[in-house]
Amino acid sequence: MLLLLKLLILSNENCLNKDRTIRLAKSKGSYGITFNAMASPCEVIIQSTDKQLAAKLGDIIATEVWRIEDKYSRYNQRSVCSVINNNAGHCVAIDEETYLLLNFAEQCYQLSDGLFDISSGVLRKTWSFQGVQSSQGDNDNFPTEAQVKQNLMSVGWRKIDFDQNQIRLANGMEIDFGGIGKEYAVDRAVILAKQLTNSPVLVNLGGDLAVTSSRLHNEPWQVAIEHPDTDSNLTDMIISLKMGALATSGDARRFLIHDGKRYSHILNAKTGWPINEAPRSITVVAPQCIQAGILATLALLQGTQAEQFLEDQEIKFWARR
Amino acid sequence: MKKNIKLVLFIPLIIGATGCANLGVEPWERDLLAKDEMSLNASPIDVALDDHIYFSKEASSGGKGFGGGGCGCN
Amino acid sequence: MKTKTKTKTEKTNIKAALTLATAALLGTSNLAQANTVSTDSAQESTWEFDSAFLFYSEVDRVSAGEAIFNAKKTFANDEILNLKLTVDALTGASASGAVAQPEVQTFTRPSGKGQYDIAAGEVPLDDTFQDTRVQLNAQWTQPIAPNYTASGGVHISKEYDYLSLGINGNLAFDFDRKNSTFSAGFSFFQDTFTPEGGIPKPFSSMLIGDSSSPTWDNDFTETRIGSEDTKTTIDILLGFTQVINRRMITQFNYSYSMVDGYLTDPFKIISVVNGSTGLTQDNIYESRPDSRVKQSIYAQSLYHFDSTVLDVSYRYMWDDWEITSHTLDTRFRIPLGDSFGTESYIQPHFRFYQQSAAEFYQPFLIDGDALPTYASADYRIGEMTTFTVGLKYGLLVNNGHDLSFRLEYYRQTPTDAGFDEPGALQEVDLYPTIDAIIAQITYSF
Numbered sequence: 029m030l031l032l033l034k035l036l037i038l039s040n041e042n043c044l045n046k047d048r049t050i051r052l053a054k055s056k057g058s059y060g061i062t063f064n065a066m067a068s069p070c071e072v073i074i075q076s077t078d079k080q081l082a083a084k085l086g087d088i089i090a091t092e093v094w095r096i097e098d099k100y101s102r103y104n105q106r107s108v109c110s111v112i113n114n115n116a117g118h119c120v121a122i123d124e125e126t127y128l129l130l131n132f133a134e135q136c137y138q139l140s141d142g143l144f145d146i147s148s149g150v151l152r153k154t155w156s157f158q159g160v161q162s163s164q165g166d167n168d169n170f171p172t173e174a175q176v177k178q179n180l181m182s183v184g185w186r187k188i189d190f191d192q193n194q195i196r197l198a199n200g201m202e203i204d205f206g207g208i209g210k211e212y213a214v215d216r217a218v219i220l221a222k223q224l225t226n227s228p229v230l231v232n233l234g235g236d237l238a239v240t241s242s243r244l245h246n247e248p249w250q251v252a253i254e255h256p257d258t259d260s261n262l263t264d265m266i267i268s269l270k271m272g273a274l275a276t277s278g279d280a281r282r283f284l285i286h287d288g289k290r291y292s293h294i295l296n297a298k299t300g301w302p303i304n305e306a307p308r309s310i311t312v313v314a315p316q317c318i319q320a321g322i323l324a325t326l327a328l329l330q331g332t333q334a335e336q337f338l339e340d341q342e343i344k345f346w347a348r349r
Numbered sequence: 350m351k352k353n354i355k356l357v358l359f360i361p362l363i364i365g366a367t368g369c370a371n372l373g374v375e376p377w378e379r380d381l382l383a384k385d386e387m388s389l390n391a392s393p394i395d396v397a398l399d400d401h402i403y404f405s406k407e408a409s410s411g412g413k414g415f416g417g418g419g420c421g422c423n
Numbered sequence: 424m425k426t427k428t429k430t431k432t433e434k435t436n437i438k439a440a441l442t443l444a445t446a447a448l449l450g451t452s453n454l455a456q457a458n459t460v461s462t463d464s465a466q467e468s469t470w471e472f473d474s475a476f477l478f479y480s481e482v483d484r485v486s487a488g489e490a491i492f493n494a495k496k497t498f499a500n501d502e503i504l505n506l507k508l509t510v511d512a513l514t515g516a517s518a519s520g521a522v523a524q525p526e527v528q529t530f531t532r533p534s535g536k537g538q539y540d541i542a543a544g545e546v547p548l549d550d551t552f553q554d555t556r557v558q559l560n561a562q563w564t565q566p567i568a569p570n571y572t573a574s575g576g577v578h579i580s581k582e583y584d585y586l587s588l589g590i591n592g593n594l595a596f597d598f599d600r601k602n603s604t605f606s607a608g609f610s611f612f613q614d615t616f617t618p619e620g621g622i623p624k625p626f627s628s629m630l631i632g633d634s635s636s637p638t639w640d641n642d643f644t645e646t647r648i649g650s651e652d653t654k655t656t657i658d659i660l661l662g663f664t665q666v667i668n669r670r671m672i673t674q675f676n677y678s679y680s681m682v683d684g685y686l687t688d689p690f691k692i693i694s695v696v697n698g699s700t701g702l703t704q705d706n707i708y709e710s711r712p713d714s715r716v717k718q719s720i721y722a723q724s725l726y727h728f729d730s731t732v733l734d735v736s737y738r739y740m741w742d743d744w745e746i747t748s749h750t751l752d753t754r755f756r757i758p759l760g761d762s763f764g765t766e767s768y769i770q771p772h773f774r775f776y777q778q779s780a781a782e783f784y785q786p787f788l789i790d791g792d793a794l795p796t797y798a799s800a801d802y803r804i805g806e807m808t809t810f811t812v813g814l815k816y817g818l819l820v821n822n823g824h825d826l827s828f829r830l831e832y833y834r835q836t837p838t839d840a841g842f843d844e845p846g847a848l849q850e851v852d853l854y855p856t857i858d859a860i861i862a863q864i865t866y867s868f
Binding site: 372373374375378379380381382384386387389391393394395397398399401402403406407408409411412413414 | 473475477479489491493509511599600602603608658660662664665666667668669670672674676678680717719720721723725727732734736738740746748750756776778781803804807809815829833835861863865
């Protein structure tokens with residue numbers, strides 16, 4: 029029996045969806061748990077007929093995902109992320125989990141030669157990507173060179189000081205875990221699922237997903253990637269996943285049109301401008317979701333070289349231009 | 350009246366036969382269809398018990414399917 | 424899908440570096456491999472059980488209780504074993520086929536051992552029907568090739584005077600992303616009937632007298648032609664299932680059935696009445712043809728609204744006894760959420776049925792007229808309309824086990840198939856309506 033899911037690349041940054049209900053639905057041979065988190069529809073599928081187990085799993089995973097959201101979302105004023113940002117210029121105490129995440133972000137910064145920088149979040153003040161395809165010409169929100177240069181002053185991983193116990197941002201800086209938060213949550217969810225049960229589980233948080241194992245009888249999970257043009261009749265891609273994770277990065281819903289040109293929402297942290305000629309969407313397979321996510325983002329940051337970058341690394345991916 | 354009923358219920362068959370290419374869903378659109386209550390033989394126990402009653406009290410039987418060995422009330 | 428094997432460039436191996444970084448973040452023991460051969464998670468094949476008890480009761484007539492226990496086991500590779508045990512018990516009175524009269528009537532029990540009286544104006548009912556039946560079914564289903572599923576099963580059913588043995592086989596073929604399915608199936612049944620009192624001679628008169636008299640047994644045997652008889656049934660079913668869209672699925676079936684052998688009901692009689700007074704002169708045993716060919720077409724649709732599900736089906740049946748019937752059945756499932764019990768729902772049910780009389784159906788015979796080849800006064804092959812209304816309520820209990828209750832009202836209304844009623848027959852009810860209650864409780868675990 030093939031079970032397919034549809035991935036939706038949703039973005040609604042301003043939607044503070046505080047609906048914290050967990051829904052349980054039975055299908056043939058499996059249970060599906062759905063809930064909302066990180067402004068995305070989240071889904072956990074467990075191939076088991078044990079309802080109690082499914083409910084418990086859903087509970088554990090939803091709780092963990094919401095915990096990570098509450099702790100690292102920049103939209104939550106009480107999150108660790110917000111506290112760090114609101115106290116830029118001062119030392120803020122951090123715990124081990126935050127330290128490990130910052131460490132990971134540091135490694136990504138180095139691996140990408142500075143293109144991936146979680147302090148680039150401030151650049152969004154210059155840009156406003158609503159996904160509006162205005163036929164009346166330019167978006168009003170298209171900034172000038174000067175504006176971008178100004179904002180770039182507040183970006184730069186090198187300006188951040190941190191160690192195992194505390195962190196200090198330079199004044200006016202902000203960090204944003206958005207680039208790794210969801211994928212991290214997926215990996216954490218998979219760890220918790222494996223601790224709880226041997227049944228095959230798939231965790232899908234708004235398009236970033238991972239599985240604990242192949243489905244019963246060594247069947248792969250079938251995953252469908254939506255075509256970036258949601259209104260196109262082109263068939264979506266179907267990927268067979270036996271193990272590991274999938275993450276998709278792309279501009280399907282968030283982009284800007286200016287002078288007839290399409291600008292992705294992925295910004296080059298060094299120049300402050302959107303990456304040019306990046307693929308519309310890249311899906312990467314990797315052992316962990318966070319790896320897949322970083323690789324997809326790093327690829328997009330290469331712009332025209334996106335596919336070449338991934339091929340050089342012998343990473344399995346699918347790109348749509 | 351009886352002829353009309355037959356026609357109304359078998360028009361879908363004709364439409365289906367000619368327009369079959371457009372019918373159906375992609376495998377990932379089976380969320381609702383996978384539910385127990387959307388099975389063509391949901392509640393097989395109820396159906397088996399009812400079939401036994403109606404076979405004993407009326408002149409018609411079967412026509413729906415065999416599944417589970419059928420009623421065997423013939 | 425692009426995965427080109429190229430020689431690695433001198434660029435830092437990002438993949439390896441990321442793997443290390445991820446290990447640091449998530450903890451090395453938690454790392455997985457991507458896309459490699461996965462461990463074959465040996466899923467313990469679980470049993471699913473269903474148990475149900477049904478109570479059926481007609482006002483002043485037959486009552487029956489039926490219990491079902493079903494066990495289903497799904498193995499690796501989608502193989503399914505289904506075992507079912509059914510036990511039912513019947514008691515109460517059934518119409519014998521004789522007509523009511525303005526005076527008291529006396530009839531002999533089918534076994535020949537004893538008589539019973541029917542009050543004036545009352546429809547004659549024979550209350551000697553008490554029987555218990557046990558039935559076993561076993562069905563095995565398995566995929567035999569991609570998109571091909573085969574199923575086969577056996578059936579055995581035994582009651583005091585009846586033995587039924589059967590086998591069935593079915594092949595289904597899925598295509599178009601499993602949106603369409605063709606299926607073909609057959610079943611074969613061999614039944615043996617050993618009625619108490621033996622098989623009556625067709626159209627012979629029912630012996631009325633005193634069962635204890637010394638000549639009784641001899642006289643009674645004169646009216647019998649044997650102690651048992653058999654019947655063979657062959658069914659062929661062709662089906663086509665089609666998913667219409669995300670919310671709707673439909674099914675169309677055609678079935679052809681041939682029954683050969685003893686099809687008469689040895690307990691049923693027909694009254695021979697005087698053509699002008701309408702008074703019964705004699706009661707004779709009925710006789711039906713020794714073969715019957717039935718065909719039916721069936722259509723069913725399921726539609727899922729926002730949360731409710733509608734199930735509508737229609738069946739048209741016709742046979743060579745000239746019986747035609749229409750069956751319209753509809754169920755509407757309304758989920759109630761958790762307010763009336765965990766994941767509770769109610770499901771109203773309505774069924775409408777209408778049949779025309781068999782060609783040889785006669786509510787009575789006229790004394791002096793030539794005997795037809797076949798005749799039966801059994802209202803169940805006469806002209807009749809029935810309807811059923813019911814409600815089912817279900818919820819989850821314990822560890823997500825299904826519990827449901829069903830209560831239905833079933834009304835059978837035999838109608839006049841166009842026979843003139845002479846004399847006294849105009850004063851009595853020739854086509855009594857029968858009301859019944861159906862109550863069922865089901866528990867799955």
